[in-house]
Amino acid sequence: MAPRLHKLINRPEDLVDEMLEGFCAAYADIARCGGDRLVMRAQPKAIGKVGLVMGSGSGHEPAMLGWVGEGLFDVVVAGEVFAAPGPENMLAGIRAADRGGGALVCVSHHAGDRLNAELALELCEIEGIENVEMVLLYDDISSAPKGREAERRGTAGLFFVWKMLGAYCEGDVSLASAKALAEKVRDNTRSLAVSLSSCASPVTGQAMFEMGADEMEIGMGLHGEKGMGRQKALSANETIDLMLPLLLEDLPYRAGDEVLVLLNNSGSLTLMELFILYRHAAARLAEAGIDVYRCWIGPYATTLETAGFALALCRVDEQLKALWDAPANGAYMKQL
Amino acid sequence: MAPRLHKLINRPEDLVDEMLEGFCAAYADIARCGGDRLVMRAQPKAIGKVGLVMGSGSGHEPAMLGWVGEGLFDVVVAGEVFAAPGPENMLAGIRAADRGGGALVCVSHHAGDRLNAELALELCEIEGIENVEMVLLYDDISSAPKGREAERRGTAGLFFVWKMLGAYCEGDVSLASAKALAEKVRDNTRSLAVSLSSCASPVTGQAMFEMGADEMEIGMGLHGEKGMGRQKALSANETIDLMLPLLLEDLPYRAGDEVLVLLNNSGSLTLMELFILYRHAAARLAEAGIDVYRCWIGPYATTLETAGFALALCRVDEQLKALWDAPANGAYMKQL
Amino acid sequence: MTEIGAAELSGMIAAMAARVGAERDQLNRLDAALGDGDHGTSISTAFEVAAADIAALEDPDMSAVWLATAKALMNRMGGASGAIFGTFFLRGVSLLRERDSLGKAEMSALLAAGLAGVKARGKAQAGDKTMVDALEPALRAFAAADDFSAAWSAAAAAASNGAESTRDLAARQGRAKYLGERAIGHIDPGAMTVALMFEAIDGCWPENRE
């Protein structure tokens, strides 16, 4: 099954800038373009609070643009399609996020994102910018075995970190405790994705990878990277029965645990399919004695128009539940 | 470009019921399954208010399930994929929606939807249920020429009616004035859709229609029905320059008007493309002296995984702006 | 027989269900040429449900028989065609209220109310290549005949001719209207169903049974 090659864009070299312009024009009450490919809150946070900044390759929309706003991120720095932004843009993002309480640079673990963030931190040192910390985020159980969690990739499950860390940093907290909170959410989160199709680069107009019509990739990364392997495509219930046990045993999640659930649409899965998948996941979680506190189903971190989804779990305690339920007002993440 | 034939479902004959179960399990605080394929508010509206009910074929998710909730619809009745629910289920929906203030049956104009709603109203008469009205909603300028608006199809632009009518019926209003409000919003709304790909039926596993890799259908209906015609696929700016003038001259929208804008994703367009499309639409509207009051960009009424989008405009006055900004809490439509 | 009661009405529905069920595959084939190939399955399933629902009613009056049929067609066929076939019966329900039997003239009025409902509902006229092309001539023939026996036979023949006449038409309603000239050469499945319905009544009418 070939992905759609024709994209509704103009010149490929303009697409990131035009996308940011369109986004900021649409949601001017929430976010504004800050130059250097920065998207920042329309109303900055109060002086003295910890600022949150994250770089993100493009092609994952609404991530991360949709997460800028009250109760969420302060600044997002956009890169080219599937490529981390460079360190100078990251540095500009750090400056913009720092409201005097320091800045926490959140990194979704991939070589490019990590290296460029590290470089940005070295630039901070060279330029005498203090009170900047970096936190490495990862969740994808298919990218490294249990025991080597720090080698894993960051994927859709970071959703939980973004929301709760955003809520946390609305309070009067220290940079160190913000970093610790991010690590706490990360360490309670696990994700696994499957895909049924490839996607096509809007830059080159070519398919990103090859996939047969009746195949399923288990453990896809957020850019279509390989995971655990290919197999014949399964039914909805079979797919959940393959994925959920792997997630449950990895942390492990146990009877009595309370969890948040995310079913993230990679792009072109239908919501109908996601509801059918959720139905079975909810039933299996109930059988395992695991309580679903809340769930989210939709396109939160996409891989262009890939047909696939990620299932992510986050174990929560009273602190995390309160952070989850705190208000948020991003263009694509609203909590009343 | 062939659509994806493998769907993550179980038995095709179970898919609507499983979808509803999954949806209601996921959003139990907002909606619950009421039997007869009804989805209704978890907390019903106060006694005496006008109830809103709508039937909807499946395959358009999050429409209409995601629009059940406070400030929105009271009851949605689901049909099979792309097929209106039958009159008995509609009758059950009307009964459930009526809280003593009567019920308004909203119909997105298609033969099946209209006929089944009319039949449900006849059943109401036979069964002595009074105070039920029906309103026919349409917006798609490609399906009948100007002057024959009442023959047009209902498509994604009904989004505006759903939201504002929902807000209106939270107040102490009469059934007649609710119907008049729905007509007012409808008569200020115009939509036009384009698509780049077909979609595949999850029931038969076959493509719904054929489409070439470099083609574009102008004026697609919400089930992939034909519109104004096929042509070579255009760039983002060219596409807007083709669509927007047709919309503007149809009402017509004039300099000084204030409008709401919807860019509805038919399924598998990327948000990146939609932001790029919005950028140009916003610029052209500004040139025409038309003021964008608010806009929404995302998948609100899909055609399974079709790659395409609808551009819809709604002219607003002070009353409609206030209704737009009123709070809403559906699973897929939140207004803070 | 000059008067029809609830038992006869029930028998008529059962006969239609059997006849349409026997021709299910043929009706599907006709719909495959002009539409989505499901007409035989949908209409026969719906008639089966109607017959079963009527059989389950305790001592039903005439309007209950007609209402059960209307509901089964409307709710089990789905889409526009379920609404149209269902309307044919639904529009008769109020005429049957409080009655124990019907004479031929009243039967004629009952059928006419159904046809008027169908045309009002679906907006199809004779010549649009729909079930109306069988129904309308059947009712004219029924009304013109002197007694029930002659009327059912004349109606069945007229419906069958009407169905046959759709072969040469392009469609102006239903799914087939998108086919344009390509619809010519195929009988409309809904019209064929109407022919089968009248054939079934005629075939089980006491004086007409061979």
Next chain:
Amino acid sequence: MTEIGAAELSGMIAAMAARVGAERDQLNRLDAALGDGDHGTSISTAFEVAAADIAALEDPDMSAVWLATAKALMNRMGGASGAIFGTFFLRGVSLLRERDSLGKAEMSALLAAGLAGVKARGKAQAGDKTMVDALEPALRAFAAADDFSAAWSAAAAAASNGAESTRDLAARQGRAKYLGERAIGHIDPGAMTVALMFEAIDGCWPENRE
């Protein structure tokens, strides 16, 4: 020449930019075999920006030259490789602060700081089929030589041999690591770039120019 000043450093960057730019298509071809085919375009564009940015500086000191190069590589190449090449220069910036010139030993230390940064950043070791396979032997050869002139020539030769040696390796870092054994038979483009960088300096060193 026994001391290098800011002008010489600037000249070295300009020479690298020219050399890498001349081999852009060859580097793209090498990357097409092992990666995504963009290495020549990315590295040559970034070096061009570096040379232009340096030329635009008013009376730059040595650290400014190195910092401008680091920034151009980091920000214009993008992804992991931009970070790695940029780091090579970035790590030298503080060593160059407050200095007017460098002797050979200090130059050796400057290069060694860069290599250490590259290895710390990218986690690649010799034999992983990356630019490290050219850089590490070049620095060893540079350190072992007696004076600048001999050191640049020895480094250029060692880098070239190092790049050549990657042909027989399977990759353990970068995009090529997903190719497994299929990477064998192709020179690593990043290693080739390092060889071109040293060749460029050697070729413009006063005593070594033919």
